Amino acid sequence: MQSFDHSLPMRLYRALNAVMPRFRALFTAHGLTEPQWRVLRVLWEREEVPFRELAALTLLPAPSLVGVVDRLQNAGLVARRRPPSDRRQALVRATPRGRALEEDVMPAVERIYVELRESLDADTYAGLVAGLDALAANATAPRTSRHAPRATARRAATTNTAGE
Amino acid sequence: MQSFDHSLPMRLYRALNAVMPRFRALFTAHGLTEPQWRVLRVLWEREEVPFRELAALTLLPAPSLVGVVDRLQNAGLVARRRPPSDRRQALVRATPRGRALEEDVMPAVERIYVELRESLDADTYAGLVAGLDALAANATAPRTSRHAPRATARRAATTNTAGE
DNA sequence: ACCGTTTCATTCATATGTTAATGAAATTCC
DNA sequence: GGAATTTCATTAACATATGAATGAAACGGT
Numbered sequence A, B: 001m002q003s004f005d006h007s008l009p010m011r012l013y014r015a016l017n018a019v020m021p022r023f024r025a026l027f028t029a030h031g032l033t034e035p036q037w038r039v040l041r042v043l044w045e046r047e048e049v050p051f052r053e054l055a056a057l058t059l060l061p062a063p064s065l066v067g068v069v070d071r072l073q074n075a076g077l078v079a080r081r082r083p084p085s086d087r088r089q090a091l092v093r094a095t096p097r098g099r100a101l102e103e104d105v106m107p108a109v110e111r112i113y114v115e116l117r118e119s120l121d122a123d124t125y126a127g128l129v130a131g132l133d134a135l136a137a138n139a140t141a142p143r144t145s146r147h148a149p150r151a152t153a154r155r156a157a158t159t160n161t162a163g164e
Numbered sequence C: 001a002c003c004g005t006t007t008c009a010t011t012c013a014t015a016t017g018t019t020a021a022t023g024a025a026a027t028t029c030c
Numbered sequence D: 001g002g003a004a005t006t007t008c009a010t011t012a013a014c015a016t017a018t019g020a021a022t023g024a025a026a027c028g029g030t
Helices: A008-029 A034-046 A051-058 A062-074 A096-118 A122-138 B008-029 B034-046 B051-058 B062-074 B096-118 B122-138
Strands: A048-050 A078-081 A091-094 B048-050 B078-081 B091-094
Touching: A008 A034, A008 A096, A008 B008, A008 B096, A008 B122, A034 A048, A034 A051, A034 A062, A034 A078, A034 A091, A034 A096, A048 A051, A051 A062, A051 A091, A062 A078, A096 B008, A122 B008, A122 B122, B008 B034, B008 B096, B034 B048, B034 B051, B034 B062, B034 B078, B034 B091, B034 B096, B048 B051, B051 B062, B051 B091, B062 B078, B091 B096
Parallel strands: none
Antiparallel strands: A048 A091, A078 A091, B048 B091, B078 B091
């Protein structure tokens, strides 16, 4: 029915592929990766953020975020803190050097935002945003079934040996 | 100006995050990863595909695709071939076992496509698709500047040492 | 035929994604 | 108040992303 090319996931991926390289070039020029950028972006807006929330806001999976924050911390751009109230938690904040990056990068980023928006009709752009938000809102909650069927896995293509 | 949450990239990522888990659950149940799935999906439609084209169609970077094909090949789902005409090239095709997977998985996938489309108004969905395609089409070509400015990199957050 | 250039898949090094498991610290319940 | 449970960050193991580099093979021009 739906050819692969026209499937919604592929359309989403193509859109991202078309948009992100411009941003990444910028990040790279400042020694940052995209995930690292996302973390900073949040910390510029929020002073101090619980690890967990940081993962949610950046859309980075917690296990990845650990390494991302490690590297940012090592670079002196962010800092971790363990609140005595709950010693499990980790609060993350940007250091002065981390904050300084904001004015360095944000102007160029804002410019890209504008270029992007202007590259489409206002209507098209509005429809795009509406659709994206609808998707995100909609598909977040629809877990109706109590316990997932847990289909039997077949272990088809795992462990790599072909390259030997 | 644009808050991080409302930026186009984040909206795109959120939409994907909302949509993909359903598919991935399916792939996992059949022992496949998403990239592996994408390769098979293309090979089901195209018999034999040049490596290069496969990368373009699946949106997988060539270096990644090497490993993906390795593992699929090792699992007996695809096969490589070196045409004598041009011994640099690599042609990839699905094996019978690889082809057999199609009828196993596609029905459920089609069902998800339908659910997704029906979870939005027809108008919203149409607007979404139009916007995505416009973005992809637009941002593919607009390299107007002859040679990119090549901004001076600063090496901020590289090599990990924080976790020691 | 020969050299420089281009094409193409692949390798390398590093960073991240994914899923399951771990361990320490809160919280609940009896 | 202490055992069982839950929460939270982290680690582990594997697969993929990213950007640069490599090496073999085709190609262009001379």
